[in-house]
Amino acid sequence: MSLRYGLVVLAAPTRLGNRRAYQFAQALLDEGHSIGRVFFYDDGASTGLSAVVTPQDEHNSVDQWADFGKRHNIELVVCIASALKRGVLDETEAKRYDKNQATLHPGFQIGGLGLLVDAAAHCDRLITFGP
């Protein structure tokens, strides 16, 4: 039976939980399931930070997620309250708080907790990764 999943990522991009979420997301699609939304919350919100540079022999989690979202047309939402605290700002928020540039990777979008509530309401399974 094919199910619709929502993922909540609480783990920072450097943590195992974040990596597991990514692997799980891939496995879900491989098995024929669908993903309604990935919601990055609390420390997970740092996943959307565009300026991350990783050494060549390490995985770059922001690029991996962004590529995954784009390839499969899956919404990657960073919680706005968590994002602001961690310096992850889209154009609108950067302007609003008078910061000189946006720091959100274009593969992600910023949204409120209502989008997590919505994912809970419309997905068959909601899986939390991390902290």
Added chain:
Amino acid sequence: MAEPKKTSVLILSRQCPYDGTLAQSAVDFSLAAAAFEQPVSLLLLGNGVLQLLNGQDTQGSSQKNIGKRLSSLPLYGIEKVYVDATSMARYDLQAEDLLLPVEILSDASLTALFSDHDHVVSF
């Protein structure tokens, strides 16, 4: 966004109240779900029971008082707050040490609580 249907969510919080932001994030999500009129229950487990201690004072630390936020949950329609008996015993806590009326659950009833909800979000 389509009209949300009613989905019961159990929010599980295992975090100490003032180390990091996870405990507050669990409360934020509880309030958001309640604001969208979803049935919400909150289970404080392990170190999470410390979030419910009476008499928390954060004046010196400039942190948001999580005790105050938790005590307002019933005003937002969140009536079901649970703790586990094992953690209460570990910290030698009684119901009167806590700032909200809670239901204290045995390990066996925890399992039932989990199966009674559509989703569990674990902090």
